[in-house]
Amino acid sequence: MRFGWRPLVAAAGATAAVSLIGVALVNRAQAQSTAGKTAGQVFKNVTTDSLKNLTVDDFLSAMGVISADLGLDCADCHPGAGSDKVDWVIDPPRKQMARKMINMLAAINKQNFGGVQSVTCFSCHHGRLRPSTTIQLDKLYGPPNEEQDDLVTPVTDGPNANQIIDKYLTAIGGTQKLATLKSFIATGTSLGYGGLGGGGSFHIYAQAPDKRTVDIEFKDHPERGDSTWAFNGKTGWIKSPRGLLKDYDVTGSELNGQRLDAMMAFPGQIKTTLTRLRVGVGDDIGDHSVDVVQGNGPNGELCTLSFDRKTGLLLRMVRFGTSPVGRVPVQYDYDDYHDVNGIKFPFKYTFSWLDGRQQFQLTGVEVNVPIKEAIFNKGAGK
Numbered sequence: 449m450r451f452g453w454r455p456l457v458a459a460a461g462a463t464a465a466v467s468l469i470g471v472a473l474v475n476r477a478q479a480q481s482t483a484g485k486t487a488g489q490v491f492k493n494v495t496t497d498s499l500k501n502l503t504v505d506d507f508l509s510a511m512g513v514i515s516a517d518l519g520l521d522c523a524d525c526h527p528g529a530g531s532d533k534v535d536w537v538i539d540p541p542r543k544q545m546a547r548k549m550i551n552m553l554a555a556i557n558k559q560n561f562g563g564v565q566s567v568t569c570f571s572c573h574h575g576r577l578r579p580s581t582t583i584q585l586d587k588l589y590g591p592p593n594e595e596q597d598d599l600v601t602p603v604t605d606g607p608n609a610n611q612i613i614d615k616y617l618t619a620i621g622g623t624q625k626l627a628t629l630k631s632f633i634a635t636g637t638s639l640g641y642g643g644l645g646g647g648g649s650f651h652i653y654a655q656a657p658d659k660r661t662v663d664i665e666f667k668d669h670p671e672r673g674d675s676t677w678a679f680n681g682k683t684g685w686i687k688s689p690r691g692l693l694k695d696y697d698v699t700g701s702e703l704n705g706q707r708l709d710a711m712m713a714f715p716g717q718i719k720t721t722l723t724r725l726r727v728g729v730g731d732d733i734g735d736h737s738v739d740v741v742q743g744n745g746p747n748g749e750l751c752t753l754s755f756d757r758k759t760g761l762l763l764r765m766v767r768f769g770t771s772p773v774g775r776v777p778v779q780y781d782y783d784d785y786h787d788v789n790g791i792k793f794p795f796k797y798t799f800s801w802l803d804g805r806q807q808f809q810l811t812g813v814e815v816n817v818p819i820k821e822a823i824f825n826k827g828a829g830k
């Protein structure tokens with residue numbers, strides 16, 4: 449947990465430790481009263497062509513990408529004076545430099561890559577404030593560079609995407625059985641809360657084809673607050689854990705991510721949810737060799753799935769949001785599959801995003817139970 453800059457974690461049913469400040473506090477409050485407006489309209493001093501027309505959500509995602517790509521906290525570019533930890537509006541030198549770089553990046557991609565986002569802040573910065581300039585000889589003669597492309601290079605010498613997905617569907621119960629799954633309610637506990645410990649109890653409500661709500665409660669730690677993440681097939685809404693943030697409508701790229709998560713909760717529809725399926729070079733996750741399949745979600749969003757070559761089970765899903773400064777990765781790692789009435793569900797999963805990482809342990813799943821429509825709408829939760 450480095451920045452605590454937005455309660456995106458609620459997307460997985462956890463709650464963000466708002467370690468740093470009122471961050472989004474101000475912004476969220478502004479966002480509420482200015483729904484449908486751009487970052488350039490909502491904020492006082494957003495001037496780059498790249499960022500000013502984004503929604504507030506997408507603008508904050510871009511800030512998250514920049515922070516991660518340079519290894520910084522928000523306050524490193526937005527230092528406040530006196531007791532204020534941050535001042536978003538003023539322009540200290542590093543922020544000015546960053547603004548220059550945002551414009552430079554747009555120009556590089558436009559002039560050299562036909563406007564395709566080939567270069568990002570990460571391309572040069574690699575998690576550092578100042579890009580390194582010379583390869584270290586230890587690296588040159590050390591283990592190979594394991595960094596990966598977002599876009600897989602399709603290979604054709606192994607099983608094809610359909611075969612890999614079919615093996616997975618068979619492993620978790622078979623297409624016939626999966627077609628009977630119309631809804632489920634999963635319950636469990638969160639293990640680890642942005643470094644503060646676990647102890648939250650959560651519910652995941654899912655209704656085919658595309659509704660999903662995650663609700664988390666900290667009964668023993670009321671100070672952590674309850675949070676809810678809801679997507680009703682059209683609109684998304686997040687109630688974040690702590691006081692001032694309250695709640696907000698999800699917009700832009702993250703809304704596509706919510707939709708994808710909701711649809712992927714029903715593996716039987718995976719082949720219609722993701723299109724343009726292609727297979728990448730095989731990989732390893734821990735001790736497991738995996739087959740890698742990539743596809744595009746309903747709004748074109750990039751999604752990469754890794755399946756255990758032996759068991760066929762899905763071990764990882766990475767979905768990428770978009771921003772003018774680089775993609776916004778969100779990752780689920782699945783483990784501990786249990787059979788529930790003939791369908792296997794991952795009872796453990798880890799959710800990682802640019803701002804933190806959280807583990808969830810399911811204790812039970814009820815399938816095909818009626819779920820009230822209101823659960824998926826704004827204002828859901830207890």
Ligand code: HEC
Binds near residue numbers: 492508537
């Ligand atoms: C590397 C420097 C850098 C980092 C790190 C950074 N920002 Fe920014 N921030 C900027 C720049 C540059 C702008 C102005 C962008 C423009 O003009 O289009 C900006 C503008 C903003 C604004 C608009 C303020 C206003 O009213 O004009 C907010 C809010 C903001 N950033 C939030 C954040 C948050 C939250 C984080 C941490 C996740 C963060 N920033 C991290 C450089 C940075």
Ligand code: HEC
Binds near residue numbers: 542572
């Ligand atoms: C083509 C390579 C390249 C790209 C792409 C790039 N940078 Fe840089 N950046 C540099 C270099 C090189 C420096 C160091 C300049 C120096 O040494 O004075 C730098 C320095 C900076 C600094 C000043 C660091 C300090 O010392 O405080 C900031 C802030 C910064 N970049 C932000 C960004 C952001 C944000 C992006 C993406 C929008 C980005 N950069 C993309 C090459 C790049």
